[in-house]
Amino acid sequence: MKVVHMIQEPIGFIESRIRRVQGQIRAMKDALESRLGCKIKDDHECLPWLIRHASFLRSRLVEGSLGMTPYRRWKGRGFKTHLAEFGERVMYYKPGIKGKDKMENRWSSGVWLGMCDESHEVIIGTLMGCIKVRDVKRYASEEDQWDVDRFNSFKGVPWEPTPGSRACEIRVKIHVPRLQEDIRDRLTGEPRPYVARRFR
Numbered sequence: 001m002k003v004v005h006m007i008q009e010p011i012g013f014i015e016s017r018i019r020r021v022q023g024q025i026r027a028m029k030d031a032l033e034s035r036l037g038c039k040i041k042d043d044h045e046c047l048p049w050l051i052r053h054a055s056f057l058r059s060r061l062v063e064g065s066l067g068m069t070p071y072r073r074w075k076g077r078g079f080k081t082h083l084a085e086f087g088e089r090v091m092y093y094k095p096g097i098k099g100k101d102k103m104e105n106r107w108s109s110g111v112w113l114g115m116c117d118e119s120h121e122v123i124i125g126t127l128m129g130c131i132k133v134r135d136v137k138r139y140a141s142e143e144d145q146w147d148v149d150r151f152n153s154f155k156g157v158p159w160e161p162t163p164g165s166r167a168c169e170i171r172v173k174i175h176v177p178r179l180q181e182d183i184r185d186r187l188t189g190e191p192r193p194y195v196a197r198r199f200r
Contacts (some may be wrong), residue, residue, distance in 0.1 A: 024054040032087045033062045046087060046113070048157050049123070049130075053086050053114035081120055084112040084138055089147045092124050093135035107137070111154045116170070123133040123170060125154030129162035132170045 028050055033040055038190070039114050040046065059070040071079045084090055084116040091107045110124035110131075122131040139145045161170045 003113075019174075021055060021058060024058055025051055028054055028086055031085070035085070035087065036148050036151060037196075038148055045155065046111075046125075046151070049113040049125075050086055052158055056114055056117065057083075060105050083115075084136070085145075086112060086114065087151055088112045088145050089139060089150050090122075090124070091137040092122065092133040093138070095131070095133055109150065112136070112150055113154075125156060127153055127155065129165075130154070130156035130170060132172060133163075135139070 005154045020181045029040060029047075032046075032050070037169040061069060063069050064073075066073070069079065075115055088111070089109055090112050092110055094106055099105065108126075113125050113130060115122055116132055118123060119132075124131055124133055124136075159168050160166075161168070
């Protein structure tokens with residue numbers, strides 16, 4: 001009987017943590033639905049990102065029995081990065097565009113889906129897939145922050161950030177494959193006759 005008691009205690013501890021994460025997920029989903037003014041379906045692509053971000057927030061912001069967050073025990077310092085709300089429409093700096101085209105807009109809009117665990121890069125949902133970026137700006141008014149059409153149009157899930165790609169890694173850029181008719185054959189010149197030359 002003593003062995004059974006030792007096994008049940010850690011199981012109860014884990015189940016209590018699972019219930020807390022589930023409560024966090026429900027609260028975030030309810031807040032997101034009130035912001036957008038619509039019901040989120042069970043098969044929406046945002047739900048896997050929401051579950052991921054809920055665990056991220058609890059590990060960074062919720063203090064444990066020792067008075068420290070899991071992140072502080074891991075890194076030795078607190079988490080001080082500014083966050084946007086999940087599902088919020090934000091502006092992000094396009095990666096790899098600096099110094100290429102000075103007349104092109106370097107900022108674009110996307111959906112905030114969370115942050116990477118180790119690098120703390122922001123995960124942005126776009127029409128072509130999910131990417132990770134460094135620089136993000138929030139819109140000033142709530143009308144610009146919450147866009148239902150933009151939210152429902154982003155693509156990608158954590159195990160397939162770029163639709164149609166087998167890679168599960170979140171990329172900095174999304175490479176769109178070109179159509180076959182757009183790819184031209186390599187031009188080959190006419191062969192020249194061999195001419196022997198001597199050195200003087």
